[in-house]
Amino acid sequence: MLLQFLIWLxxxxxxxxxxxxxxxxxxxxxxxxxxxxLFGAMIVATDLRLLGWVLSGSSTADVIAQLRxxxxxxxxxxxxxxxxxxxxxAEEYFYNPFFRAKVLLFLLVAIxxxxxxxxxxxxxxxESPIAKVSASLSLVLWLAILCAGRGIGYVAGRxxxxxx
Amino acid sequence: xxxxxxxxxxxxxxxxxxxxxxxxxxAIGMTALLDFRLLGLGLQRQSPAQIARAFxxxxxxGLVIAVFSGxxxxxxxxxxxxLNWSFLVKMGCLVSAIIFNYTIHKRAVFRAWxxxxxxxxxxVSLVLWVSVIFxxxxxxxxxxxxx
Numbered sequence: 646m647l648l649q650f651l652i653w654l655x656x657x658x659x660x661x662x663x664x665x666x667x668x669x670x671x672x673x674x675x676x677x678x679x680x681x682x683l684f685g686a687m688i689v690a691t692d693l694r695l696l697g698w699v700l701s702g703s704s705t706a707d708v709i710a711q712l713r714x715x716x717x718x719x720x721x722x723x724x725x726x727x728x729x730x731x732x733x734x735a736e737e738y739f740y741n742p743f744f745r746a747k748v749l750l751f752l753l754v755a756i757x758x759x760x761x762x763x764x765x766x767x768x769x770x771x772e773s774p775i776a777k778v779s780a781s782l783s784l785v786l787w788l789a790i791l792c793a794g795r796g797i798g799y800v801a802g803r804x805x806x807x808x809x
Numbered sequence: 810x811x812x813x814x815x816x817x818x819x820x821x822x823x824x825x826x827x828x829x830x831x832x833x834x835x836a837i838g839m840t841a842l843l844d845f846r847l848l849g850l851g852l853q854r855q856s857p858a859q860i861a862r863a864f865x866x867x868x869x870x871g872l873v874i875a876v877f878s879g880x881x882x883x884x885x886x887x888x889x890x891x892l893n894w895s896f897l898v899k900m901g902c903l904v905s906a907i908i909f910n911y912t913i914h915k916r917a918v919f920r921a922w923x924x925x926x927x928x929x930x931x932x933v934s935l936v937l938w939v940s941v942i943f944x945x946x947x948x949x950x951x952x953x954x955x956x
Binding site: 671674 | 823845859946947
């Protein structure tokens with residue numbers, strides 16, 4: 646069922662075109678990495694502030710509030726490019742262990758957000774230990790996602806894909 | 810002849826690439842954070858100099874990690890890289906970006922240049938660093954090597 650959906654998805658004109666294009670595909674990949682740099686640095690900046698290592702003259706709430714929308718835009722950009730890359734080889738990605746790990750790690754990021762949302766991000770109490778736990782976990786999770794993402798490209802393509 | 814251990818170990822090479830990506834994402838992303846501030850976006854309640862002081866060592870650390878992992882990646886296939894025009898463009902942009910960052914860019918940030926000039930500096934910086942990423946990705950696209 647899921648696999649049939651992925652085969653349908655990857656054979657849409659947009660995605661089969663992207664898969665077979667020599668130059669558009671790498672451009673999307675480069676944009677994905679550019680967005681990762683922007684988004685990643687904002688994640689690190691927020692986490693370093695939560696840890697109390699940088700910008701100690703500004704409040705945590707101030708840094709979080711100012712970076713909220715830029716982070717959302719960065720994530721949307723990285724996510725859109727990532728989805729384009731995934732959708733053009735959806736069937737192959739489905740079997741890719743690193744892609745599966747990456748999806749699992751995104752679920753953990755969502756759980757992290759749910760757990761720490763109120764205590765850390767909406768209503769940050771200054772220099773609380775829970776903020777430091779949240780920041781450390783965030784750094785570990787996003788770094789793991791970065792490594793899993795790089796790993797995807799190292800798994801050899803499978804024969805018998807239903808590319809049209 | 811001594812074999813470069815990285816050429817025979819796909820795992821070693823992959824780990825090196827993770828370091829490379831994490832390093833450049835940190836360095837380029839934090840520089841971009843500063844550039845967007847010069848453009849009047851992002852951390853607007855902090856001055857560009859405050860942002861630069863907070864993150865300059867993190868930026869430098871990311872750059873060091875990216876350059877050293879990059880040198881090791883280069884060592885696995887030097888002649889391929891040397892003959893690759895995308896690699897050469899990338900190196901040109903990288904050297905320009907680093908020099909620009911520690912000369913004009915630094916002056917614009919710490920001497921609080923007027924918004925007009927600061928914006929131009931920010932745009933030049935963003936274009937140079939993003940070109941480095943594109944140059945890196947296109948190495949694999951235009952690769953030919955010795956035949």
